[in-house]
Structure formats: structure tokens, C-alpha cells
Amino acid sequence: MIEPNLTAPETHNWTHDEAFMSELRQQMLKFATLQLQDASLAEDAVQEAFIGALKNQQTFGRRSAFKTWVFAILKHKIIDVIRNNQRLVPSSSVQNDDDDQPDLEVWDQQFDDRGYWHLSERPTAWQQPSESASNDQFWEVFEACLEGLPGQYSRAYMMREFIGLSTDEICQELETSENSLNVLLYRARSKLRKCLQTNWIDKGA
Amino acid sequence: MMNCKSTTQLLSQAQDRKLTFIETSGVKLHTSMCKGCRNYGKQMKQLSDLSSQFVKPKPETKSDTLS
Numbered sequence A: 001m002i003e004p005n006l007t008a009p010e011t012h013n014w015t016h017d018e019a020f021m022s023e024l025r026q027q028m029l030k031f032a033t034l035q036l037q038d039a040s041l042a043e044d045a046v047q048e049a050f051i052g053a054l055k056n057q058q059t060f061g062r063r064s065a066f067k068t069w070v071f072a073i074l075k076h077k078i079i080d081v082i083r084n085n086q087r088l089v090p091s092s093s094v095q096n097d098d099d100d101q102p103d104l105e106v107w108d109q110q111f112d113d114r115g116y117w118h119l120s121e122r123p124t125a126w127q128q129p130s131e132s133a134s135n136d137q138f139w140e141v142f143e144a145c146l147e148g149l150p151g152q153y154s155r156a157y158m159m160r161e162f163i164g165l166s167t168d169e170i171c172q173e174l175e176t177s178e179n180s181l182n183v184l185l186y187r188a189r190s191k192l193r194k195c196l197q198t199n200w201i202d203k204g205a
Numbered sequence B: 001m002m003n004c005k006s007t008t009q010l011l012s013q014a015q016d017r018k019l020t021f022i023e024t025s026g027v028k029l030h031t032s033m034c035k036g037c038r039n040y041g042k043q044m045k046q047l048s049d050l051s052s053q054f055v056k057p058k059p060e061t062k063s064d065t066l067s
Helices: A010-016 A018-036 A039-054 A063-084 A092-097 A104-108 A136-147 A151-161 A167-174 A178-201 B004-013 B021-033 B035-055 B062-066
Strands: none
Touching: A010 A018, A018 A039, A018 A063, A039 A063, A063 A136, A063 A151, A063 B035, A136 A151, A136 A178, A136 B035, A151 A167, A151 A178, A151 B035, A167 A178, A178 B004, A178 B035, B004 B021, B004 B035, B021 B035
């Protein structure tokens, strides 16, 4: 008798997908080695990031979401290593990533001097976001927008919206005040909103 | 009256904590007159929903594919 070959949907089985996990590990190693210029430090950072991310693995039904999360942790580990080892010269991408106060002026350009929306920046209604959710292309845009967030923004955002940690827990983890976290989350959400508006909604998708 | 900048800041925080009565009143007054901020507020919730779905997509049910 032939066993029915039930292939579990992507949403449940990816942790057992050795090819996926090993490719992900390779990508992480490549990234970490590039940043740290040291194979064994890179190996350690990847290992720690993996262990850290797997603690919440049951949260992630979608493998690309897990990937985004594990890379956010990895970036943070890399910054830690760089901070603790000043001899290393970090590449500019990680250094910029760690900058908590980027482009205030650019940021504020969506509002006028009195703090009101510029006409061109004013949010317009999103039609049918639920339809987008069943569209694979939408999720590619979503992932790209998340990856476009500066490191601290995306990590705070993912802790809050992916893992569902409370703001107190995130403040502890990031060693930051509630006010700073509010700013991080506000900017993360606003940038994500704007990115989806520009790259999905306005393109009439 | 609150401007769009402070209103959107509170609309973001509303995803994380219960706003005070005064804050809620300020946001309500502003959004009753400002469509941009009204949309921003809706999109904060939509972003949160989309993030949950990104992390945990709803599995397709058989009835969807067969009917």
C-alpha cells in the first residue's frame, strides 16, 4: 500500500528543511565574515544569532520572516563584537546601521514647519490590504521594506510586532528608555508605511 | 490643537499602550478633521496585521482551493 505523500505547507515544515537551514547558515556566515573579517568570530556570531532566533522559532510560520529575524539578530551580534573589539574596522554598512539618530532633517521632511503633512506626503487610504496578503509579490515588497529599515529600528519593530514582546521587555533587551523606544517604533512604522505606500500601493498593485 | 506630527506619534504608541484620556481626546479631535492622520491611524493597525501574517501566514484551507 502506498503511503499518501502529504507535503506539509511551507508554513509548518521549514525548520526541518535542512537545505533551507544550511543555505541560511551559509548566507549568514558570508555576511558575518564580510563584516568582521574574521572567520572564527563570524562563526561564533552566526551560532549565537541562530540560537537566539530559534528560541522564538514557533512564532515564525513563514520562512522568509524567520530569515529577516535571524539576520536582525546577527547584525546586532556583529555590532557587539565590533564594540568589544576595537581593533576591527567595521564596514560602513554596519556602522551606519547602528546609528540611532540618522537623518533627522530628511525624516522631518514629510511634515511642514508647523508639523502638518506636506500635501504630497499625506497618507491616502489603502484599499484591500487583505487581498495583498494572498499575493506573493506583496510579501517580497514587504520583506524588502523591512530589510531597508536601519538596524535598531527593525530589531525594535520585530521584537514588538513579530515576537509580541511588551515595550518594557524590549527596553530591557535594547537597554533603552521608553521614550527612545517610542521614537524607534514610530520611525520604523512610519518608514515601513511609506515604503509600502511607494512600492506597492502607489504602483496600483 | 495637536499637529500631524504629534498625532502620528501617539497613533504609533496606541499600538503599544493604552493612551490616556487626554491623549485619546486630542487624537480623536485631530483625526476627525485630518484625513491624512486618519489614514495613518488605520495603516498602523494594518501594518500590525500584515506583520502577524508575514510571520504566520494563514494556511490555505481546502475549501479555498477546491471550490
